[in-house]
Structures are given as C-alpha cells and as structure tokens.
Amino acid sequence: MRDLKAVGKKFVHVMYPKKSSALLRDWDLWGPLVLCVSLALMLQGGSADSKDDGGPQFAEVFVIIWFGAVVITLNSKLLGGTISFFQSLCVLGYCVMPLTVAMLVCRLVLLAGAGTVSFIIRLIVVGAMFGWSTLASTAFLADSQPPNRKALVVYPIFLFYFVISWMILTFTPQ
Amino acid sequence: MPAAPRPPSYPAPAHPGQRGGAGTGTMAAPGAAGGGRSGAPAAEWGGFEDNMQGGGSAVIDMENMDDTSGSSFEDMGEMHQRMKEEEEEEEAEGEAGAGEEEDGEFLGMKGLRGQLGRQVADQMWQVGKRQASRAFSLYANIDILRPYFDVEPVQVRARLLESMIPVKMINFPQKIAGELYGPLMLVFTLVAILLHGMKTSDTIIREGTLMGTAIGTCFGYWLGVSSFMYFLAYLCNAQITMVQMLSLLGYGLFGHCITLFVTYNIHFHSLFYIFWLVVGGLSTLRMVAVLVSRTVGHTQRLILCGTLAALHMLFLLYLHFAYHKVVEGILDTLEGPNMPPFQRVARDIPVVSNAVLNTTAKAIALTL
Numbered sequence: 001m002r003d004l005k006a007v008g009k010k011f012v013h014v015m016y017p018k019k020s021s022a023l024l025r026d027w028d029l030w031g032p033l034v035l036c037v038s039l040a041l042m043l044q045g046g047s048a049d050s051k052d053d054g055g056p057q058f059a060e061v062f063v064i065i066w067f068g069a070v071v072i073t074l075n076s077k078l079l080g081g082t083i084s085f086f087q088s089l090c091v092l093g094y095c096v097m098p099l100t101v102a103m104l105v106c107r108l109v110l111l112a113g114a115g116t117v118s119f120i121i122r123l124i125v126v127g128a129m130f131g132w133s134t135l136a137s138t139a140f141l142a143d144s145q146p147p148n149r150k151a152l153v154v155y156p157i158f159l160f161y162f163v164i165s166w167m168i169l170t171f172t173p174q
Numbered sequence: 175m176p177a178a179p180r181p182p183s184y185p186a187p188a189h190p191g192q193r194g195g196a197g198t199g200t201m202a203a204p205g206a207a208g209g210g211r212s213g214a215p216a217a218e219w220g221g222f223e224d225n226m227q228g229g230g231s232a233v234i235d236m237e238n239m240d241d242t243s244g245s246s247f248e249d250m251g252e253m254h255q256r257m258k259e260e261e262e263e264e265e266a267e268g269e270a271g272a273g274e275e276e277d278g279e280f281l282g283m284k285g286l287r288g289q290l291g292r293q294v295a296d297q298m299w300q301v302g303k304r305q306a307s308r309a310f311s312l313y314a315n316i317d318i319l320r321p322y323f324d325v326e327p328v329q330v331r332a333r334l335l336e337s338m339i340p341v342k343m344i345n346f347p348q349k350i351a352g353e354l355y356g357p358l359m360l361v362f363t364l365v366a367i368l369l370h371g372m373k374t375s376d377t378i379i380r381e382g383t384l385m386g387t388a389i390g391t392c393f394g395y396w397l398g399v400s401s402f403m404y405f406l407a408y409l410c411n412a413q414i415t416m417v418q419m420l421s422l423l424g425y426g427l428f429g430h431c432i433t434l435f436v437t438y439n440i441h442f443h444s445l446f447y448i449f450w451l452v453v454g455g456l457s458t459l460r461m462v463a464v465l466v467s468r469t470v471g472h473t474q475r476l477i478l479c480g481t482l483a484a485l486h487m488l489f490l491l492y493l494h495f496a497y498h499k500v501v502e503g504i505l506d507t508l509e510g511p512n513m514p515p516f517q518r519v520a521r522d523i524p525v526v527s528n529a530v531l532n533t534t535a536k537a538i539a540l541t542l
Contacts, residue, residue, distance in 0.1 A: 060385055071362075077316060078323040079355070151327040152355065159362055166369060 007031050014094045014136050027086050032093020035100050036065050039164075042103045043171055061167065068160045069093060076141060076153045083144040092157070095137040099161065102129035103168050110173055122169060130165040134158055322354040322417060330356050337425035340459035344467040352417040357396065357424020363431050364392045368493065371438035391493075396424060399485050406481060410474035412465060422461055429457030430490050437494060446494055450487070458486045 007030050040061035073088040081088075106122045137157050142150040333356055341348055368388040397420075404419045414422075433453045437446040462479040469475045 064385065074316065075323070075355075075358075078320055080320075080324075148326060152325070152330070155359060156362065159359075159366055163366055163369060166366075 003028070003030065010090075010094055011097060014097050027084075027090035029086070029090060029093065032069075032090065032096065035093060035096045036062060039065070039096065039100050039103055042100075042107060043167060064163065064167075065093075065096065068163070072156045072160055075156050076145065079149055079152055080146055081141075081144045081153070083141065088141060091137055091140045092160075095133045095140075095161075096164065098129040098132040098136070099126075099164050099168060102126045102165070103171075106168060106171065107173070110171075114172060126165050126169045130161050133161045137161075319354070322352060325353050325355050329353075333425055334428050337428050337460055338453070338456045340456065341463045341467070344463055346467060347413060348464045348467045350414070350418040350422055350464060352415065352421055354417065354420065354424075357421055357427070360424055360427045360431060361392050361396050364427055364434070365389050367431055367434050367438065368392070371434060395489055396420070396427070399423060399489075403478070403482055403485075406478055407465075407469075410469055410478050411471070412469040412474070412478060414465070414468055422464060426457045426461050426486060429453045430493065433490060434493060450490055450494070454487050454490045458483045461486065 006026060006028060010028075010031055040058045043061050044057050069089050069092040072092060073085055076083065076088060077085070102125050105125050109118050109121055109125075112118065134154070134157055138150075138154050141157065142153055145153050329351075333351060333353075365388050368391070369385065372388070400416070400420045400423045403423070404414070404416050407414050407419065433446070433449040437449055462483055465478050465482065466475050469478055
C-alpha cells in the first residue's frame with residue numbers, strides 16, 4: 001500500500017512537473033515498468049505484414065525504452081551530473097506517461113477511422129504529449145547539471161522521446 | 175623495495191609513509207607525501223601496529239612485497255583493505271583460538287582441523303573478493319570516459335559547423351578535438367532520421383527489424399570504419415589516435431544527417447545527387463584535408479584519403495538507396511490499382527507522387 005501510494009504520487013508529479021525532490025529521492029522502477037509494458041502491448045500488431053507476430057515488436061519497444069534511458073543516464077553522468085543512475089532511470093521512465101496516454105488516445109481515434117483528419121488529430125495529440133514529456137523530464141534532470149550544459153543533456157532526451165513519439169504516430173492497427 | 179631485513183618495530187604492511195622513512199633520502203619525498211596522505215586514517219590504524227609484530231606479521235609481509243602496483247592510490251586502497259582484513263583475521267583468530275580451546279577439550283584434533291579449514295576458506299574468500307573489487311574499480315569505472323565528454327554547447331556547435339569547412343593549410347598538422355559527445359549524438363540523430371525516412375509514408379513494414387537495422391548500420395559504420403581507418407593510419411604512419419579518428423568520422427556524419435533529412439522528405443533524385451556531391455563532398459574534403467595534414471608521403475596520403483573518401487560517399491549513397499527502395503515499396507502499395515502500369519525499374523518512383531513532390535519542391539524553391 002505504501003509503495004502504491006508512492007507510485008501514485010510520482011505519477012501526479014509527472015503530470016504537474018514542478019521541481020520537487022520527492023521523485024528523485026525515493027526512486028522506484030514500478031511505474032516505468034508498468035508504463036513500458038503497457039506501451040509495448042499497445043504498440044503490438046501494428047505491422048502491415050500480417051506474417052509478423054507481436055513478439056519482436058514488444059521486445060523492440062521494451063529494449064529501445066530501457067536502452068535509450070540507460071544511454072541518456074550515462075550521458076548525463078559523463079557530462080558531470082549529480083544525479084544517480086537509478087534516479088535518472090526512474091525520472092525518464094515516469095515521463096513516458098504522457099506518451100502512453102497519447103497512445104491510448106491514438107488507438108481510440110483510429111477506432112473511428114484512419115483518414116487525414118484522424119492523422120492530424122493524432123499528430124497534434126502526440127506532438128503535445130511529446131513536448132510535455134520532454135519538459136517534464138527536463139525539469140527534473142537538467143537541474144542536476146552545471147548551468148551552461150543543460151542543452152547538452154536535453155538534446156538526447158529530446159531524441160529519445162522523439163523516437164517513441166514517432167513509433168506511436170506511425171502506428172496503424174491491422 | 176627493501177627486502178627481508180626489516181626492523182621489527184615497523185608495522186608489517188609496507189605503509190608508504192614508513193617505507194619512505196626507512197629507505198634512503200630519495201624516497202623521502204614520496205614518503206612524506208605518503209605520510210601526509212595517510213595522516214587521516216593513521217589514527218585508526220595506529221591501534222594495529224602493536225598487534226602486527228610477531229609471528230603473524232611475517233606472513234603478511236611476504237604478501238606485501240609481492241605486490242608491485244604502480245599507482246599509489248591503488249596502494250592506499252589496498253592497504254586499507256589489508257588492514258580491514260587483518261583486523262577481521264585478528265578477530266577470527268581470537269575467536270578461533272577460544273573455539274579451539276573449547277573444541278580441543280571435547281574433540282581433540284578434529285576440532286582444530288575444522289577451525290583451520292574454515293580459516294583457510296575465509297582467507298581465500300577475502301583474497302578473491304579483494305581482487306574482484308580491485309578489477310571492478312579499475313575497469314568498470316565510468317570516469318575513464320569522462321574527459322571525452324567535457325564540452326560546452328558552444329564548442330559542439332562550432333565543431334559541427336567546422337566539419338563542413340575544408341581547411342586550406344595542409345602542411346601543418348591540424349588539431350582534432352578528441353571528444354565523443356558530438357559524434358555520439360550525431361550517430362543517434364542519424365538513426366532517428368533513418369527511422370523517419372522509413373516511415374514517411376505512414377506505413378510500417380516491419381518495425382522491429384528496421385529499428386535494429388538502423389541502429390546496427392549507423393553504429394557499425396561509425397565504429398567499424400573508424401577502426402579500419404585507424405588501422406590504415408597506423409600502417410601509413412599518420413599521426414592520429416583512435417579517439418580522434420572516432421571524433422573526425424563522427425563529425426563527418428553531420429553532412430549525412432543534413433542530406434538524408436532533406437532528401438527523405440523530398441523524393442527528388444537530382445536533388446539528392448546535388449546534395450550528395452555538395453554536402454557529402456564538403457565534409458569529405460574536410461576529413462581528407464585533416465588527414466593529409468597529418469600524414470607524410472604521397473602514397474600514404476593517397477591510400478588513406480582515397481579509402482576514407484570512398485567509404486564516406488558510398489555510405490551516403492547506400493543509406494539513401496537502401497531505404498529508398500523500402501519507401502518505394504510502400505508508395506506502390508498505397509497508390510493501388512488506379513496507377514497506370516509502369517516499369518518496376520529499381521529507383522524509379524511513381525509518376526503521380528513524383529509530380530506532386532516536384533511541384534512541392536518548386537513551390538518551396540520559388541518562395542525562398
């Protein structure tokens with residue numbers, strides 16, 4: 001129960017990103033795991049080739065999210081960051097939440113039809129969530145860097161969420 | 175290192191400070207430094223000095239003499255570890271001694287052997303643990319890479335722009351910055367652009383394997399060609415280190431990123447060829463000029479620069495056409511049966527989309 005409440009509190013922090021140390025201090029990887037698994041499950045079955053089963057796609061999404069998060073963490077540590085390895089993983093994982101919401105919305109929109117209008121709606125939604133994710137994680141991670149190097153840390157985060165957003169946007173169910 | 179004749183009043187583990195003190199005057203400076211360094215923990219260790227004399231210390235002494243690690247920092251760490259272990263051994267011996275006495279009364283020789291066996295096992299464990307932690311702190315230390323990431327955003331931007339400007343002075347060895355942040359970010363950007371290029375037409379063919387292929391291609395090119403060029407440079411006596419080679423090639427990918435970003439969105443073959451020649455050529459010229467400035471001899475220069483230019487330009491060509499065919503396949507399936515039948519020649523794109531994109535490109539050109 002205590003763990004659930006901690007996880008819930010962190011989700012709220014991601015939704016309203018203010019600089020608080022609660023997310024950083026007690027890191028946990030439950031939230032990122034749940035988000036990653038749900039995102040990977042929702043991204044399954046999006047191939048034009050019906051011969052493909054959902055296996056490789058789930059693994060790919062999973063690997064990309066965790067590998068990308070590890071690379072960003074290493075990068076921020078090498079640039080002289082004061083944040084620890086798992087804290088950074090925790091923040092990056094929790095900030096995938098807006099994109100998971102975007103994925104849900106995209107799936108619902110695609111139920112209605114896959115035309116130009118739906119594409120524009122999805123583009124706007126995914127774009128907004130991508131911006132939110134990047135801003136949220138920047139609010140937590142950039143503070144741990146020396147002030148003149150924030151851009152160097154923000155860019156890989158931007159790339160990471162861009163790749164995930166692209167996977168979400170170009171998802172078409174079969 | 176002083177051998178067996180060691181005055182018994184000194185503590186057995188060869189404490190750098192005291193070693194320096196015991197030795198000649200030439201050791202005085204490092205000895206003093208070692209003494210200064212050990213000043214803080216000396217208070218903790220001071221208590222052991224009395225216990226180290228006598229029979230037990232001789233064994234530990236030999237162990238210390240076998241160790242010839244160069245770095246004094248390692249020595250300090252080791253000394254600390256050894257002190258801790260000796261403290262534990264002392265305790266173990268003390269307990270074992272008491273246990274032995276008790277066991278001896280009841281079990282005689284068997285009790286003694288059990289205790290000894292446990293002690294030996296403990297010692298083996300400690301030695302193994304010490305070696306493992308030493309190896310880990312040496313090799314898995316992320317701080318090895320830290321100096322290569324010590325850059326400012328302004329520097330990165332300047333280097334990105336410089337990578338497109340060929341240098342004119344080739345008689346003087348040009349400086350190459352050995353940093354890895356820029357190249358690494360450029361490789362990841364190239365991966366992202368490749369993914370974007372594969373999905374521009376809003377259809378995914380095989381998401382998983384395309385992602386793996388993109389990452390594998392880009393990293394394979396960067397690391398593989400860098401290693402190959404470093405090997406060639408070694409053969410041709412060029413003055414360049416591996417990190418500099420990685421950095422040079424990585425920044426050369428900036429031209430690739432720009433070209434692919436533009437031509438994946440505007441499928442215009444002549445546009446691609448222009449970009450290939452101009453942008454690819456500029457970055458190749460820069461890399462070639464830097465390498466030439468660092469090599470002596472005409473044949474060597476020719477070999478190095480020819481190989482680099484060929485690999486660089488061919489990679490851009492490969493990236494465009496290998497993934498372009500994938501896009502063609504998608505466009506094919508999208509347009510459906512309404513299209514007039516056309517020849518499926520490799521690298522011909524359908525007439526309608528060509529016209530649409532050409533008009534788009536012309537409109538953009540007119541507005542600019």
